Amino acid sequence: MITILIALLVVGCSSYLGWGIGNYYKKRVKFFRDVKDMLNYLINNINFYKDSVNYNLEKFINQYKPNTTLIEIVNDYKDKKIKSYALLKNDEFHLVNNIFEHLGKSDSENQIMGLKNFSFQVDELINKCDEDYNKIGKISNKLGTLLGITLAVFFI
């Protein structure tokens, strides 16, 4: 009975680990897609209404309910200190930091141009994250469970 319980525990842990890795990649895809949505939202709004950055960001968060890391970064921006987050690699953090540093520093024409440039860079990251998710993220889910089952079989 104990052996079966331990075997189930091993399967559970291994699956959870696999799911965790998969989820990490999934979250990264969602994060950069949300950043892209945010940039598009800002471009449209600045182009038409010219509302302030903070007002736009608040409206974006209320409407789009983005990834929690992005919400935290927006809050950091409002507090004027953006921290690094585990979800982001160094260069990605610099890009995100640059986006926020750039906000509100120029007239609408240049602001929109700058945001569009960032948007292209974010597109590349989305593609890369998508690839990573397909390559590693999805497989790690399955591998986690398989590894768990294998270990359990050996154990029994």
Next chain:
Amino acid sequence: MLDGYLPSQIINALKHLSINKLNEIRLRVGNPVVIDYGGLYYLSSVGITDVIGKSIICTKDMIEYTVAQACENSIYAYNDDIKQGYLTIPGGARIGLAGTCVREGPTIKTIKNISSLNIRIPHEVKNCSLKILEFVTEPSIHNTLILSPPGAGKTTLLRDLAFQISQRYLQNILIIDERNEIANTINGIPQYKLGIFCDVMTNCTKKFGLENGIRSMRPDVVMTDEIANASDVQAIHYALGCGVKAIATTHCDSLIALKDKKDFEQLIEKKTFERYILLSTKNGAGTIEGVFDKNFKCLCM
């Protein structure tokens, strides 16, 4: 009103003063902060002082902070105002800017290297127009031009006139508030009491506001601040041609100076304005020097 817009050093110093007596704060990089507090004084960490050595010295960071806060860290949202040399913050305080204009051809793109700020604190003086109200409204509302040098209370008087005419005479009033000083709207809602019959168009030129506002809002009276050039005068002519009454203000310290203003020649010749109200700062801002009719005959001193 100024909390969150000025650096903490200045805010802390201002806490020792009464905001009601404060008219103006001047920040110039490398120079003492000067305030108009019923007279010019330096601002020190404990209030006002006559001694330069005790005064707070304005730094570039202080100016940058103030401008960034006034712009809500969104230059693009305020660049049209910056180009015109001012920013308005909630509460109606107007921040005048001086720095280097960035030009592209004949147009100014923005102002950079801002080195001086002039922060003018508005004061809502309720019923300040009662003294002259009958001259403006009896037997019917007259086209009126309020004249005064800067800082003598034109906008305050105009604001109160809007309130009184709206409340007492139930007239639909359209206020063309180019610089958002009269109504101080935040998200479209006036922060000053203007009366229940007032409509406000902000951030638009007088020409645009008067032409479109008259068509769309059907006002009985239009009000606007600081007529300055031929285009503004034309807009007023347009409004009067539509059968609407106009009450406006302009910078001018005497009737003679008004007559010398080239853009105003037509207005004076055609006797467009039936009343002129001259203000000064002789006994403090808002001193009424006189009310004159269209022939410049004095009706009241």
